[in-house]
Amino acid sequence: MVAHAHTCRFNLRRLLCVCALLLTACARTPTTIFTNADILTMNEAAPTAEALAIKGERIIAVGDLEQVKALAGKNAIVRDLHGKTILPGLIDAHGHFGAGSVVTSFADLSPPPAGPVRNLGDLVDALKSWRAAHPRAPMIIGWGYDDSLLTERRHPTRDDLDKISAKVPILLLHTSLHLVSCNTPCLKAAGITADTPDPAGGVIRRWPGSHEPNGVLEEKAIMPAMALIPKPSLRQFAKAVKANQMRYASYGITTAQDGAASPEVIKGLKALAMLGQLKIDVVAYPLVSAPGGFDKTLPYSHDYKKHFRIGGIKLVLDGSPQGKTAWLTKPYYVVPKDMDENYKGYASMKTRDVDQIIRQAFAQNVQLLAHANGDAAADQMLTAIAQANTLEGPADRRPVMIHAQTVRPDQIALMKTENVIPSYFVTHTFYWGDWHRDSVFGPRRAARISPLKSTLDMGVPFTLHNDSPVVPPNMMMLVWSAVNRTTRSGKTLGPEERITPMDALRAITINAAYQYFEEDNKGSLEVGKRADITILSANPTKVPPEEIKEIHVLETIKDGKTIFASHG
Numbered sequence: 001m002v003a004h005a006h007t008c009r010f011n012l013r014r015l016l017c018v019c020a021l022l023l024t025a026c027a028r029t030p031t032t033i034f035t036n037a038d039i040l041t042m043n044e045a046a047p048t049a050e051a052l053a054i055k056g057e058r059i060i061a062v063g064d065l066e067q068v069k070a071l072a073g074k075n076a077i078v079r080d081l082h083g084k085t086i087l088p089g090l091i092d093a094h095g096h097f098g099a100g101s102v103v104t105s106f107a108d109l110s111p112p113p114a115g116p117v118r119n120l121g122d123l124v125d126a127l128k129s130w131r132a133a134h135p136r137a138p139m140i141i142g143w144g145y146d147d148s149l150l151t152e153r154r155h156p157t158r159d160d161l162d163k164i165s166a167k168v169p170i171l172l173l174h175t176s177l178h179l180v181s182c183n184t185p186c187l188k189a190a191g192i193t194a195d196t197p198d199p200a201g202g203v204i205r206r207w208p209g210s211h212e213p214n215g216v217l218e219e220k221a222i223m224p225a226m227a228l229i230p231k232p233s234l235r236q237f238a239k240a241v242k243a244n245q246m247r248y249a250s251y252g253i254t255t256a257q258d259g260a261a262s263p264e265v266i267k268g269l270k271a272l273a274m275l276g277q278l279k280i281d282v283v284a285y286p287l288v289s290a291p292g293g294f295d296k297t298l299p300y301s302h303d304y305k306k307h308f309r310i311g312g313i314k315l316v317l318d319g320s321p322q323g324k325t326a327w328l329t330k331p332y333y334v335v336p337k338d339m340d341e342n343y344k345g346y347a348s349m350k351t352r353d354v355d356q357i358i359r360q361a362f363a364q365n366v367q368l369l370a371h372a373n374g375d376a377a378a379d380q381m382l383t384a385i386a387q388a389n390t391l392e393g394p395a396d397r398r399p400v401m402i403h404a405q406t407v408r409p410d411q412i413a414l415m416k417t418e419n420v421i422p423s424y425f426v427t428h429t430f431y432w433g434d435w436h437r438d439s440v441f442g443p444r445r446a447a448r449i450s451p452l453k454s455t456l457d458m459g460v461p462f463t464l465h466n467d468s469p470v471v472p473p474n475m476m477m478l479v480w481s482a483v484n485r486t487t488r489s490g491k492t493l494g495p496e497e498r499i500t501p502m503d504a505l506r507a508i509t510i511n512a513a514y515q516y517f518e519e520d521n522k523g524s525l526e527v528g529k530r531a532d533i534t535i536l537s538a539n540p541t542k543v544p545p546e547e548i549k550e551i552h553v554l555e556t557i558k559d560g561k562t563i564f565a566s567h568g
Helices: 012-023 065-072 097-105 120-133 158-162 184-190 220-226 234-250 263-274 351-363 375-392 409-418 433-440 452-457 475-484 501-507 510-515 545-550
Strands: 031-040 048-055 058-063 077-080 085-088 140-145 170-174 179-182 202-206 213-219 253-261 281-286 308-310 312-316 367-372 400-403 421-424 533-536 553-558 561-565
Touching: 031 058, 031 065, 048 065, 058 065, 097 234, 097 253, 097 263, 120 140, 158 179, 158 184, 158 213, 170 184, 179 184, 179 220, 184 213, 184 220, 202 220, 213 220, 234 253, 234 263, 234 553, 234 561, 253 263, 253 312, 253 367, 253 553, 263 281, 263 308, 281 312, 312 351, 351 367, 351 375, 367 375, 375 400, 375 409, 409 421, 409 452, 421 452, 421 510, 452 501, 475 501, 475 545, 501 510
Parallel strands: 031 077, 031 085, 140 170, 253 281, 281 308, 312 367, 367 400, 400 421
Antiparallel strands: 031 048, 048 058, 085 533, 170 179, 179 213, 202 213, 533 553, 553 561
8 A cells, every 4th residue: 555665675774784683693682583473564575474583673584484493593582472463563653642641640531431431420520539639739630521422412611610619720621632621710810701802723612692701612722721731840741651651552552653742742752762761662743833833943854863753743724523623615514502504614724824834844855744634624735735746846755634534535636646645533433433423524424534445445555543642542443443433332434434454454554654754664574674563462354353452462562672561
């Protein structure tokens, strides 16, 4: 699906690396052979193997057992995996690693199966419990509430939250990260009143028939409230990152992304990297929201320094479909209360700014990621990219459309022409599939969200992601969703857009490596590539499709070292 010439071609750098490893076979670093396993290499030229050998940070042999043993040497350690499955280290094609680390300190308001909150009563109980455990905290902060899954089917308002405390600011982050809910002290601290106008690209929700804010803020309107969240110290951030990277590793992830990274998060991750505290690779993409925000002086690079690098920039062009703020070309199936019947969501950025930033990035050959859930936002992005390609000339830039939930066939065709990679948030089919069908898009449009098979058939390489912390970074759940497209109610959403387990696995390995310009180093089990390995309890291509989500990660190996091992 990707440009496999990149992975299959003769690679002198890789060959030299292997030669160097073989010449130092007597060094102290042991050689390990993995055998008696289903080895899925993700290399189309040799998709399976009997054995795999690693030495230090690299793979030194892949193939039949006798050949691998001969290359590994007589002192190699042999690991019998008793029929388990080996994959390349799994790659997070989009998420918010830094934010996902920080929110673990907030009250968990997520609905099942991610968390405990089913209704507003559960939400209030969770906030009160968190407050009892953090009596000196200057704010009460909750994370992950989802109005579409609450029994009441609405956002908590300032009145709901004032009943918990009318003195301490309370700030709740919606699961999409595109809306928040505040109590009265929070609104006051943020400077939001009845006289505050809606910002460009955002909405301050009001009580019916009034200008008085009801506590719910959308998109750009959330920024004053978000600024109230206390910044963690480096020690606190380090503790949170340590826990989060082990969580990622427990799902088999060896490379993670921090999309829309703030300057503070970038500074913190860089500091932790220099201290040797990153065990997985992390690629950051700072958020740019205006032409003046594109910083040409940042060290954009394809090379890591102690597991960290800045890979490019991130734009946010619209909002959340589950929150009904994504920017569509046709109205929502059920428009939000008090909205006009033609409500289609709205843009987060002005088109002239998007055009200018994308051209700036292309001129510098800096990789671009752009959040575009609605097809109107996708139009905005693709038009800007076509203009920039014309003005700046062709180059291998690999821009990525993040989420791409509602892209149309004509837009997929344009992605192929303009070399845009869509990264699909396909677990929407489970978490919000019923909501999308019955309220957001209606049955016909909902069946086409994350159109994987259509994209595959048109020859466009794509990746898959969980957008963690929006949902857990569970990679087997991601594969299961791509293969089955089963909703919470057990119905199939768009069966014609289902793909095979192998196609889904490629999307989180070799395709994701290609998205990151790392296909020569990661994404497949080939000689000379990094020894990033995920060991699974079963083979996703052999179990019944509905059982894929039950597969668990037994071990995650990064650069030849085990960073996670299951004790279950």
